[in-house]
Amino acid sequence: MSSKPAPPTGASSARPVMSIPHLLSLKHSRTPIVMVTAYDYPSARAAEAAAVDIVLVGDSGAMTVLGYPSTVAVGIEEMLMLTAATRRGTTSALLVADLPFGSYEVSDQQAVATAIRFVKEAGADAVKLEGGGSMSVHRAAAIVAAGVPVMGHVGLTPQTATALGGYKAQGRSADSAISIARGAFALQEAACFSLVFEAVPNAVTAALMPRISIPVIGIGAGPDADGQVLVFHDLLGIRAGQGARFVKRYADLQDAMNAGVAAYAADVRDGTYPAAEHGYSIDPIELARFTKTLAE
Numbered sequence: 001m002s003s004k005p006a007p008p009t010g011a012s013s014a015r016p017v018m019s020i021p022h023l024l025s026l027k028h029s030r031t032p033i034v035m036v037t038a039y040d041y042p043s044a045r046a047a048e049a050a051a052v053d054i055v056l057v058g059d060s061g062a063m064t065v066l067g068y069p070s071t072v073a074v075g076i077e078e079m080l081m082l083t084a085a086t087r088r089g090t091t092s093a094l095l096v097a098d099l100p101f102g103s104y105e106v107s108d109q110q111a112v113a114t115a116i117r118f119v120k121e122a123g124a125d126a127v128k129l130e131g132g133g134s135m136s137v138h139r140a141a142a143i144v145a146a147g148v149p150v151m152g153h154v155g156l157t158p159q160t161a162t163a164l165g166g167y168k169a170q171g172r173s174a175d176s177a178i179s180i181a182r183g184a185f186a187l188q189e190a191a192c193f194s195l196v197f198e199a200v201p202n203a204v205t206a207a208l209m210p211r212i213s214i215p216v217i218g219i220g221a222g223p224d225a226d227g228q229v230l231v232f233h234d235l236l237g238i239r240a241g242q243g244a245r246f247v248k249r250y251a252d253l254q255d256a257m258n259a260g261v262a263a264y265a266a267d268v269r270d271g272t273y274p275a276a277e278h279g280y281s282i283d284p285i286e287l288a289r290f291t292k293t294l295a296e
């Protein structure tokens with residue numbers, strides 16, 4: 001850091017802290033729930049300034065900030081560090097941390113121990129895990145029983161994308177849609193406080209909504225979900241490429257970042273930076289004393 005850290009800013013500092021009952025009341029009043037991913041202090045501050053309801057430290061951070069080719073490789077310690085940094089910038093939104101692949105599948109004990117680490121060590125309010133099969137449902141129930149709120153995630157589940165045939169929409173056949181429905185109902189039964197529907201046909205979401213009493217947050221799941229989530233880097237254009245069909249870009253920050261760093265590099269190379277105003281002065285008498293001492 002080159003200067004003192006700025007105090008947290010944004011319109012959100014006075015708003016009440018988000019709770020799970022309040023999320024439910026948003027669903028009941030049909031107030032759209034806004035969720036966004038964040039992975040560090042500045043992205044959390046941006047989410048707070050926009051007064052979003054839920055901040056998700058997604059394991060998408062494996063790709064967006066850690067440079068892995070998929071979400072599979074990211075480890076618990078890495079996700080804990082991202083979550084703790086995001087916690088420091090999150091004052092009012094509900095903070096949910098993704099349990100990384102391999103950190104909950106082995107046993108209920110492993111899942112509970114991992115979830116507790118995210119709450120105690122990183123300050124998460126809740127955790128999210130992927131899948132609606134019996135393993136995920138059992139792990140969700142065990143974590144809830146241990147006192148940690150759980151968000152489920154059905155449809156396209158990137159941690160097991162290979163088994164799903166790649167990063168593609170799910171629920172496009174009756175059998176696949178029924179499997180999503182079964183998973184969603186089972187996770188609701190397991191006392192998850194909320195669900196993510198990812199890459200699910202709009203009509204499938206619409207058909208399921210009347211049967212789901214907990215908030216459903218969609219990503220590529222249409223307008224009938226109770227809320228929407230997008231990946232921070234996707235919505236701000238902080239990476240190359242088109243992204244999934246459901247991504248809407250609200251800024252082109254990768255271009256802005258590239259241009260800014262290129263302008264800085266050019267200024268250093270041609271001597272434009274630093275200019276006089278970027279330097280510090282010293283009293284001429286002190287400078288004379290200093291150079292005299294140096295010469296002795």
Ligand code: KIV
Pocket residue numbers: 037056057058059060061098196198219229231
């Ligand atoms: O990891 C992530 O960012 C997610 C969202 C896409 C829901 O799971």
